[in-house]
Amino acid sequence: MYRVDPNRAYTIAEIAEQTGLSPDTLRYYEKIGLIRPPERGYSGQREYSAIDLGKIVFVTYLRNTRMPLKKIQEYIAAYNEQDEEKCYALLDEHRVSVEAEIAEWTATLELLKYKLEHFQEVKDGRLSKGELQHESE
Amino acid sequence: MYRVDPNRAYTIAEIAEQTGLSPDTLRYYEKIGLIRPPERGYSGQREYSAIDLGKIVFVTYLRNTRMPLKKIQEYIAAYNEQDEEKCYALLDEHRVSVEAEIAEWTATLELLKYKLEHFQEVKDGRLSKGELQHESE
DNA sequence: ATTTGACTTGGAGTTCGCTCCAGCGGATAT
DNA sequence: ATATCCGCTGGAGCGAACTCCAAGTCAAAT
Numbered sequence: 001m002y003r004v005d006p007n008r009a010y011t012i013a014e015i016a017e018q019t020g021l022s023p024d025t026l027r028y029y030e031k032i033g034l035i036r037p038p039e040r041g042y043s044g045q046r047e048y049s050a051i052d053l054g055k056i057v058f059v060t061y062l063r064n065t066r067m068p069l070k071k072i073q074e075y076i077a078a079y080n081e082q083d084e085e086k087c088y089a090l091l092d093e094h095r096v097s098v099e100a101e102i103a104e105w106t107a108t109l110e111l112l113k114y115k116l117e118h119f120q121e122v123k124d125g126r127l128s129k130g131e132l133q134h135e136s137e
Numbered sequence: 138m139y140r141v142d143p144n145r146a147y148t149i150a151e152i153a154e155q156t157g158l159s160p161d162t163l164r165y166y167e168k169i170g171l172i173r174p175p176e177r178g179y180s181g182q183r184e185y186s187a188i189d190l191g192k193i194v195f196v197t198y199l200r201n202t203r204m205p206l207k208k209i210q211e212y213i214a215a216y217n218e219q220d221e222e223k224c225y226a227l228l229d230e231h232r233v234s235v236e237a238e239i240a241e242w243t244a245t246l247e248l249l250k251y252k253l254e255h256f257q258e259v260k261d262g263r264l265s266k267g268e269l270q271h272e273s274e
Numbered sequence: 275a276t277t278t279g280a281c282t283t284g285g286a287g288t289t290c291g292c293t294c295c296a297g298c299g300g301a302t303a304t
Numbered sequence: 305a306t307a308t309c310c311g312c313t314g315g316a317g318c319g320a321a322c323t324c325c326a327a328g329t330c331a332a333a334t
Contacts, residue, residue, distance in 0.1 A: 013280075023281085024323055032321095043330050045281055065249045066242075069321070088256055095249045102242045105203075105235060112202045112232045119225055149311070160311080161293055169291095180300050182311055206291070275334100282329070287322105294317075302309075 004054075009039070009047035018053060019060050026056070034059060034073055067094050141191075146176070146184035155190060156197050163193070171196060171210055204231050 004018075012023045021029070029035045035056055038048040048056075062072045071094060078086035141155075149160045158166070166172045172193055175185040185193075199209045208227060215223035 011280080022323080025321085027282090028322065043281080045330085064245075065252070066245050088253070091249065091253055091256070095246065095253060098242060098246045098249060102239060102246060105239045105242060108201075108203050109232065109235045109239060112228065112235060115202070116225070116228055116232060119228065159293080162291085164312090165292065180311085182300085278331105278333080280329105280331085283327090285325090287324070289320095289322100292318085295315090297313090299312075300310085303307085304305100 004050050006050040009041070009049065010053060012046050012048070015048050015053060015056060019056050021056070021060065029056075029059065029069075032069065032073075034069060034076070065094065066098065141187050143187040146178070146186065147190060149183050149185070152185050152190060152193060156193050158193070158197065166193075166196065166206075169206065169210075171206060171213070202228075202231065203235065 010018075012026055015021075015026055016023045019026075026035070030037055036052070038046045038052045041047045059072060059076075062075060063069075067075070071090060075087060075090050078090060147155075149163055152158075152163055153160045156163075163172070167174055173189070175183045175189045178184045196209060196213075199212060200206075204212070208231060212224060212227045215227060
């Protein structure tokens, strides 16, 4: 996807550029233990390796699935312990919650569509479904 | 739906009971101007009328559509100004955002399913799609 | 030599929608 | 009379995921 030189150090700005995360977010992820602290250069600045970059990109992949940061932490912990079953289980658990989310939003949409379809009737008082009514001042 | 005596005053606990909102939430909604302050009894306690109850139930209907509180405020303002077009427009706008939400979650689900389907191959190194890979320590 | 710019830190602030709390007054039950 | 509720207020806290800031260091460019 990107041209990555494995023998180079990357600044935080470069990592931000490559991953689409902001430098602040990168430091934040580091602070909460989501990504490993990179090496530091002479003057204390972060020097990310290509390996660091790879790991951060990986985190963004999980984030793309809207996995909560806490769950990503769990995933990474399982990954580091080479617990493939747990990794799979975490992904699958997450899938279940995503499906629940979709179900809820879909129900919401249906409700909204109902309100929209019956809007005129409700306004005219031809329908007394209640959902769009409340008494006037 | 509920038996409501229009000539009675309701305590905050009764309103909470009827609407499923907590007393704290009712006071909060009042504080942010989402619901009109009810009358107060002798000792300063809130005395909601059946009309108040109706309006609060109406707010819960909008909240059931996951409409943000700010948008509900706008809706109520439009309603009070009898601006039906704006009311309709706000609902429709909200429908669009709900549809966007569903689209995003659906894309997320597809991505997750992809990861799950190819989990074994990625683990085995038979697939180099990248999305589930990151270099090891 | 000086300005500009990138980076550092710890910590505060943001948004959303509540939820909880201390410290009070007043009502109800025994 | 006392214990127990219910309700009141203003304000703090929460959780998620950032985002911003001041004050400092350091390096590069002019």
